[in-house]
Amino acid sequence: MRHPIIDVRSLSRSFGTLTAVRDVSFQVHRGSIFGLLGPNGSGKSTIIRMLLGILPPSDGDASVLGMNVKDEAEQIKPRVGYMSQQFSLYGDLSVQENIDFYGRIYGLDRNRLSHRRDVVLSLTGLHDRVEQLAGTLSGGWKQRLALACSLIHEPDVLFLDEPTAGIDPVARRDLWDLLFELSGRGVTLFVTTHYMDEAERCSEVGYIFESQLLVLGKPHELKRLPAVNPSGTRRYEIRLPNPARHLPALRDLPEVHDATLFGESIHLLLDDTRSPEEVLAGLGLVAHDEAREIAPSLEDVFVTLTRNAEERAESSLVTPKTEPSARDPAPSGQSAFQESSGEDESQPTSTADDDDDFTPIDPTERNDQGTWNGLWAVLLKELVHIRRQPTTLFFMLVVPVMQTIIFGYAIDTQIEHIPTVVFNMDGRQVSRELTSAFENTRRFQIIGHVWDEESFQRALSSGRAKVGVRIPPNYVDQLLRGEQTRLQVLIDGSDSQVATTAQSTAQLLGKNLSIQMATAKGEALQLAPARTASGQSALPIEVRTRLLYNPDLESSHFFVPGLVGIILQLVTLFLTSFAVVREREIGTLEQLFVTPVGRTGLLLGKLLPYALVGFVAFLTVLVVMIYVFGVEIRGSISLLFVLSMLFMICSLGLGLLVSTLAKTQLEAMQFAFVIMLPSVLLSGFVFPRSEMPFPIYLITFAIPATYYIEILRGVVLRGADFIDLIPWIFGLIVCGVLVITLSVFRFQKRLKV
Numbered sequence: 001m002r003h004p005i006i007d008v009r010s011l012s013r014s015f016g017t018l019t020a021v022r023d024v025s026f027q028v029h030r031g032s033i034f035g036l037l038g039p040n041g042s043g044k045s046t047i048i049r050m051l052l053g054i055l056p057p058s059d060g061d062a063s064v065l066g067m068n069v070k071d072e073a074e075q076i077k078p079r080v081g082y083m084s085q086q087f088s089l090y091g092d093l094s095v096q097e098n099i100d101f102y103g104r105i106y107g108l109d110r111n112r113l114s115h116r117r118d119v120v121l122s123l124t125g126l127h128d129r130v131e132q133l134a135g136t137l138s139g140g141w142k143q144r145l146a147l148a149c150s151l152i153h154e155p156d157v158l159f160l161d162e163p164t165a166g167i168d169p170v171a172r173r174d175l176w177d178l179l180f181e182l183s184g185r186g187v188t189l190f191v192t193t194h195y196m197d198e199a200e201r202c203s204e205v206g207y208i209f210e211s212q213l214l215v216l217g218k219p220h221e222l223k224r225l226p227a228v229n230p231s232g233t234r235r236y237e238i239r240l241p242n243p244a245r246h247l248p249a250l251r252d253l254p255e256v257h258d259a260t261l262f263g264e265s266i267h268l269l270l271d272d273t274r275s276p277e278e279v280l281a282g283l284g285l286v287a288h289d290e291a292r293e294i295a296p297s298l299e300d301v302f303v304t305l306t307r308n309a310e311e312r313a314e315s316s317l318v319t320p321k322t323e324p325s326a327r328d329p330a331p332s333g334q335s336a337f338q339e340s341s342g343e344d345e346s347q348p349t350s351t352a353d354d355d356d357d358f359t360p361i362d363p364t365e366r367n368d369q370g371t372w373n374g375l376w377a378v379l380l381k382e383l384v385h386i387r388r389q390p391t392t393l394f395f396m397l398v399v400p401v402m403q404t405i406i407f408g409y410a411i412d413t414q415i416e417h418i419p420t421v422v423f424n425m426d427g428r429q430v431s432r433e434l435t436s437a438f439e440n441t442r443r444f445q446i447i448g449h450v451w452d453e454e455s456f457q458r459a460l461s462s463g464r465a466k467v468g469v470r471i472p473p474n475y476v477d478q479l480l481r482g483e484q485t486r487l488q489v490l491i492d493g494s495d496s497q498v499a500t501t502a503q504s505t506a507q508l509l510g511k512n513l514s515i516q517m518a519t520a521k522g523e524a525l526q527l528a529p530a531r532t533a534s535g536q537s538a539l540p541i542e543v544r545t546r547l548l549y550n551p552d553l554e555s556s557h558f559f560v561p562g563l564v565g566i567i568l569q570l571v572t573l574f575l576t577s578f579a580v581v582r583e584r585e586i587g588t589l590e591q592l593f594v595t596p597v598g599r600t601g602l603l604l605g606k607l608l609p610y611a612l613v614g615f616v617a618f619l620t621v622l623v624v625m626i627y628v629f630g631v632e633i634r635g636s637i638s639l640l641f642v643l644s645m646l647f648m649i650c651s652l653g654l655g656l657l658v659s660t661l662a663k664t665q666l667e668a669m670q671f672a673f674v675i676m677l678p679s680v681l682l683s684g685f686v687f688p689r690s691e692m693p694f695p696i697y698l699i700t701f702a703i704p705a706t707y708y709i710e711i712l713r714g715v716v717l718r719g720a721d722f723i724d725l726i727p728w729i730f731g732l733i734v735c736g737v738l739v740i741t742l743s744v745f746r747f748q749k750r751l752k753v
């Protein structure tokens with residue numbers, strides 16, 4: 001028994017409420033050329049996608065080469081080739097680079113690839129153009145290249161979705177010659193087309209109309225169908241002047257069963273009791289030459305079947321009292337099939353008189369409407385575009401409001417609540433009052449107390465605290481003895497803005513406290529003010545500030561390390577998201593999905609080059625930071641590199657996530673901006689996070705750049721080590737795992753449906 005190469009059983013596919021393919025069944029045998037015909041939107045491409053295993057059927061079943069399309073799609077892919085409807089190869093790669101790419105995807109080794117390349121180049125006649133960029137080839141040559149790529153792995157079955165759409169008749173004929181050659185070599189061909197002459201060349205043809213397969217068979221069998229040749233009728237070809245104009249009148253005649261326009265002539269299905277000359281004479285018409293009796297063409301077959309299907313559909317909608325007549329014109333006056341027929345059968349649309357004259361438009365008249373012409377039309381069209389794109393509306397209306405509110409609240413240049421840690425070695429009531437005095441200025445916020453020197457230093461080097469207040473053990477004693485006491489305030493100088501505020505506030509506070517104490521003591525106890533060791537009078541409290549990490553308060557030292565993070569994210573996020581969306585837009589992603597390329601292979605293959613570019617960008621910015629801005633790296637460079645790689649993985653994941661959300665490059669750009677803006681404004685890169693309102697401060701923890709910028713500043717400016725950075729590293733890992741999981745999960749190796 002002969003097993004079919006393609007076996008389709010009651011296959012259906014719906015998109016929401018739309019049924020694109022309904023209960024379709026057919027079989028295709030080895031070495032045959034199966035042609036699937038049908039008007040636009042009838043479901044041809046949907047059937048191919050299901051057979052290729054990139055679109056799951058809603059119902060029914062199908063197998064290709066004996067393998068089920070639902071469960072064994074991955075096994076089918078290495079054995080089939082696919083030429084999609086639009087040119088979906090890489091325009092910026094040469095002919096050879098495109099062919100080699102597909103050869104490698106199908107796992108051909110170097111020798112085999114070289115051999116197969118020669119075979120497909122000579123088969124398609126492309127050997128003179130191997131160096132030419134694919135994007136610069138003409139339509140016919142692009143199709144040849146697409147064919148070459150789809151044949152590189154010697155597939156058993158080749159699916160060609162409208163392979164000749166948009167190419168000239170000679171190129172069409174050449175391509176069909178190639179297909180015949182392939183069929184002769186045993187390749188099974190599944191071709192969709194709108195062209196009747198192509199349908200005639202197929203060994204078997206299926207005609208699909210409004211998602212249903214109307215008829216299936218060999219072309220000569222279809223022409224003998226009783227529905228196409230009703231008994232008591234004959235078919236004639238008549239040539240009239242301006243035939244389109246007389247078509248309605250002919251169709252209205254009771255003896256005319258069907259009248260269809262074919263270029264300059266009409267195919268008339270007539271009662272065999274009447275002659276065409278009689279019928280024409282009745283309408284006062286004279287044919288150009290004698291009417292010719294003809295056998296039905298395939299186009300006659302499909303037009304008739306389409307009409308019958310339309311009439312059946314209409315009669316099931318309209319109250320079924322009156323029997324619809326086979327002669328009734330299709331609702332549009334023309335069948336759907338005719339509308340989609342090819343260039344060979346182009347129909348005259350002129351309504352000019354019989355003499356076919358036309359009056360040329362005076363060129364001066366054309367200019368009368370002026371430069372404003374079309375404004376209204378273009379304006380309305382653009383408004384419709386905007387209305388139809390919910391994401392654009394979202395980015396235009398919702399995002400700006402959200403951003404204004406968030407950034408408006410977050411961006412407050414007044415410095416308050418500087419995180420401060422206290423090392424109180426005295427611990428008595430008066431020393432605690434001093435701590436409160438710091439907090440009462442509102443500039444400092446005491447985030448904790450430490451009890452040993454190491455914790456004190458770590459609080460600062462980890463970046464948890466920006467200020468450290470060290471109260472000496474004999475603070476109260478010295479005050480009571482009337483001696484001057486020294487209060488040490490260590491300030492993280494990385495952010496010059498925060499450091500200057502902390503420095504001046506601390507010194508002012510010391511002076512104010514001293515004056516208060518001196519005044520109080522002097523008035524109440526009649527005591528002299530404090531004296532220095534040498535006996536000179538002095539303020540009781542001396543605040544000694546010391547700027548750590550960036551003693552010269554260079555603002556570039558603060559910004560440049562952060563900039564490294566922002567640039568690294570910018571490069572990787574934009575490059576990755578654009579790279580994937582571009583492939584989706586030009587259709588090459590679909591082309592890749594039908595190859596055996598693995599999900600991980602596709603993902604890593606796409607991401608690694610951008611990771612490399614991102615890494616080079618990172619190194620470059622680091623070199624500029626050190627040699628141009630003079631910011632040296634105090635901490636471990638290897639730690640910095642490892643953590644930078646972690647952040648880069650996170651950014652690549654974000655780029656991938658954007659690519660799964662956006663359908664176009666424009667959308668990808670908008671999404672990327674929505675991610676970049678908070679990374680710049682809320683991550684602490686420009687404005688200190690401690691100054692932000694609490695809800696926004698919480699949001700900053702959801703931004704991976706927040707953690708990386710803290711890590712960068714820690715390692716570069718403060719020489720922070722792994723222990724110092726544990727909370728930030730942990731945060732970055734959590735962000736990375738979440739982003740990568742989400743993006744890989746969304747990056748399904750399936751078409752978006």
Ligand SMILES: Nc1ncnc2c1ncn2[C@@H]1O[C@H](COP(=O)(O)OP(=O)(O)OP(=O)(O)O)[C@@H](O)[C@H]1O
Pocket residue numbers: 015018019020038039040041042043044045046047085752753
């Ligand atoms: N991903 C999708 N989401 C929603 N509808 C879809 C999708 N893909 C196809 N359709 C719809 O399914 C129907 C069949 O489409 P299909 O592309 O299979 O038609 P076709 O016969 O190949 O048309 P053409 O000859 O114009 O290429 C159409 O109405 C189309 O709009």
